[in-house]
Amino acid sequence: MQPPPPADKLPAILLDNVALTLSSAAGPVNILRGVTLAVPSGQTVALTGPSGSGKSSLLMVAAGLERPSGGRIRVAGTDITNMGEDAAARFRRGRVGIVFQSFHLIPTMTALENVAVPLELNGVADAWDLAAAELKAVGLADRGHHYPGQLSGGEQQRVALARAMAPRPQVLFADEPTGNLDSSNGEAIADLLFGLNADRGATLFLVTHEENLARRCQRVVRLESGRIVADELSRASAVTA
Numbered sequence: 001m002q003p004p005p006p007a008d009k010l011p012a013i014l015l016d017n018v019a020l021t022l023s024s025a026a027g028p029v030n031i032l033r034g035v036t037l038a039v040p041s042g043q044t045v046a047l048t049g050p051s052g053s054g055k056s057s058l059l060m061v062a063a064g065l066e067r068p069s070g071g072r073i074r075v076a077g078t079d080i081t082n083m084g085e086d087a088a089a090r091f092r093r094g095r096v097g098i099v100f101q102s103f104h105l106i107p108t109m110t111a112l113e114n115v116a117v118p119l120e121l122n123g124v125a126d127a128w129d130l131a132a133a134e135l136k137a138v139g140l141a142d143r144g145h146h147y148p149g150q151l152s153g154g155e156q157q158r159v160a161l162a163r164a165m166a167p168r169p170q171v172l173f174a175d176e177p178t179g180n181l182d183s184s185n186g187e188a189i190a191d192l193l194f195g196l197n198a199d200r201g202a203t204l205f206l207v208t209h210e211e212n213l214a215r216r217c218q219r220v221v222r223l224e225s226g227r228i229v230a231d232e233l234s235r236a237s238a239v240t241a
Helices: 055-062 085-092 111-121 127-137 153-165 183-200 211-215 235-240
Strands: 013-022 029-039 044-048 070-075 096-099 171-175 203-207 219-224 227-233
Touching: 013 055, 029 055, 029 070, 029 219, 029 227, 044 055, 044 211, 055 070, 055 171, 055 203, 085 096, 096 153, 111 127, 111 153, 127 153, 153 183, 171 183, 183 203
Parallel strands: 044 203, 044 219, 096 171, 171 203
Antiparallel strands: 013 029, 013 070, 219 227
């Protein structure tokens, strides 16, 4: 038997026959139906498909925010399939970043404090200095002491992105990261996402319904009715090869 490959050679995300079934008043609902997918380290992947196809559910399962009903999941070299909520949260610290459409900033904390939170949870000694550096990286060096309610939607998403990237994660998940933004702010956030991927090598796995954003990824995976129906390399892959 061949020994397993070293952790740094494993896919950043590995889904093996993953299923997700949820209960409803009308009976069980099959959200994901045997999804198998391997994402190499550093790759940018867009997950597309119609509303209700299971895109966000697949991201939630891959990020350890939802436990699958079947199959296996490995992220950053670790099997997270059967992790409980607390164990999954500990695993994500420093290894996985998540950006949501609705920002999910803590309203009673400043931008700087929001970005510093995951660093402090990781016990980083210079958390505040690093948080300030991350805000500068997303163009908000002068907005650190403002609260979310004092920031525009584009600025709040920049803070959310800085918070996700501050611990230098191996994998960044983004669920419709430009969905609540106008075209100008959406393009700016996309530029930051792909710039951080290029600069730091983090794997980017994003859910989007926007074709322009999907085309910027190296790979486009299409989901329909909980199944992968297309998996193609994009022109962006040829440009970056």
